[in-house]
Amino acid sequence: MSVVLVHYHLSPGGVTRVIESASRCLTAAGVPHVILTGAPPPTVTDLPVHVIEGLGYLNDVASHTPLRLVHAMRATVQDAIGLGPHVWHFHNHSLGLNLLMDEVVSTLAEAGEKLVLQIHDLAEDGRPKNYPVIAESETLYPLAPQIRYAFLNSRDRTWFHHAGLPLERSMVLPNPISAPATPDGAPAAGTPARVLYPVRGIRRKNLGEVFLLAAISPPDTRYAVTLAPVHARWKPYFDDWFAFASDSGLPVDLAVVDRIAPHPGASSSFESWLGQATHLVTTSVAEGFGLGFLESAALGKPLLGRNLPMVTQDYAAAGITAGRLYDRILVPIPWVGLETLRQHLTRYLQDVLDAYGKPLHNSCVDRVFDAIRFRGYLDFGNLPEDLQRQVIHRLMAGGDRDALQVEIGGTVKPLAPWLEETLSHREPTATPDQLAQYSPDAYRERLVALYSELEATQPGAPTFLPKHLVLDEYLRPENFNFLLT
Known part of the structure; x- marks a missing residue:
């Protein structure tokens, strides 16, 4: 088993921290892996990062095509960790940040590749400016035995299930928790709040x-x-x-x-x-x-x-x-x-x-x-x-x-x-002590179990979740908030 982690960038932020944690967990577990991203990391890193042109935020396809991008990704992965088989772990593929991403994912799905599609954020959920990028896609959410959806919370998993995603092809994958920094000093006794x-x-x-x-x-x-x-x-x-x-x-x-x-x-x-x-x-x-x-x-x-x-x-x-x-x-x-x-x-x-x-x-x-x-x-x-x-x-x-x-x-x-x-x-x-279930060790166990499960599946031809049914779940009146417009 080897793993390909894919995201648009590695700029500071929550998704980047998750990818960095996942990479260190996979290294600790002895799982060969590579990180594909669309831009060089802003700081020097010891992680196995490879930059792929066209994989970052992309509103103008220019000379890029989905097939060329898939070919570049496959060639880089083969050079880095061999022929495979691989599990391709995409982060936020459906967020509407790259005009080619839905076709890249569906191309891999149709080729029978093992996929994890991890949803951190959604264009359907309070990001209307992102939605036009994916509005015409009919292949945004592929379904097949070799594809798993990973959600950060139970609500999103439930709403996708209402839209037609089988529960057995999805999971809640909570982020690993560690203190974001070591505090410098402490407030003096009696300090106002x-x-x-x-x-x-x-x-x-x-x-x-x-x-x-x-x-x-x-x-x-x-x-x-x-x-x-x-x-x-x-x-x-x-x-x-x-x-x-x-x-x-x-x-x-x-x-x-x-x-x-x-x-x-x-x-x-x-x-x-x-x-x-x-x-x-x-x-x-x-x-x-x-x-x-x-x-x-x-x-x-x-x-x-x-x-x-x-x-x-x-x-x-x-x-x-x-x-x-x-x-x-x-x-x-x-x-x-x-x-x-x-x-x-x-x-x-x-x-x-x-x-x-x-x-x-x-x-x-x-x-x-x-x-x-x-x-x-x-x-x-x-x-x-x-x-x-x-x-x-x-x-x-x-x-x-x-x-x-x-x-x-x-x-x-x-x-x-x-x-x-x-x-x-x-x-x-x-x-x-209560955070042990969200520790990096617990996260590593979840990742390895997920990838092992996918490794054992027999691939099938994908069908596609109707995108409008997902949108309807998030556009219910009780979900409206002015600050998410």
Whole structure:
């Protein structure tokens, strides 16, 4: 058995960390493997990386064709690890980042190659700008005995099953967990809460909610977000929040790593910020696996913020309480206004459905409009940024703090006292010992078992999952969020 790991790039990010972990696991298990990617890694690496022209982000095919790309991949793999047979492990093949990728995968499927198609993110799931790249594909999701789909959470696996993917040809493959860095120092005893959000501030990370929490936190509490986004698409949203931090005077610092220090005399490194944090926070409205929920336990830091049942239900099934989390922050509807909300919704829905090739009907607006209201309240995390700032301005201008509620497991209580009590806790809700089931060793065992199972299968001719049925699962009204448009 030998393995080919395939991804568009190895730039810093969650998928790259998973691929690096997988490579080290395979090396430890004695499994020959190679990593194919579309661009040289940004830093020197000892991993078996080979760069294939045309394998990166590709919106203009130019001289590339699927068959040429497959030929180049096969030739590189043969030179590196021999004739095979191989298991080809693709990451995010269907995300709409390369015009040729669906045909590359289907070509290999039709040739009877053993494939793992690992889904980290989906064009169908809050990435409408990606969807036109794959909109015409009829071979995006191949099905055959020698093909397995690997999902990061049970929700995505279930929804693909509803669309026609046999459960026995899929699995949940959780990411391996290890502390992302070694904290430098520790907060002094009695330090007011220093709350760190260790992410790039892309739109779905819901930075507005950090500002809301800061506006209602006890005095002297400060919040920080580690990094700015890299992709040009997310920069305007981030820049607006950066300006808002200055204009509002709220205790929130953005893009702090290598720019400002957590206190005078300290380093501005990520490790320094991590060391001085009393808490970690998450306000994201969507994640595939949600490394941050478990990394807090690996670091011994308490986590607070927004619950994402799509990922935390798997942790709960494993006996892990991922943090002190709320399901929604509830804002009274009059703070926004129903007509204002509906106007925003209609405009956003039109853009989303246009990208997905779906018509906008009044009945669709009505269904989503009903789905985003909760007994006279709206969820702050499902408001566009300008309306989030409107709510924060109202709060800062003397709005009734007790009008803001937090919903946890169906119970509603005032946000301010819940937040004050939560920030008083300095211990995590999970322990490093509970993470053993997500360790690199456990991940290696899962990978080897998956590849061994595929090695023993007899290949068959592929059929293809109807792509529109997958899209329908993700476009249900209750799944709409302004920050995923």
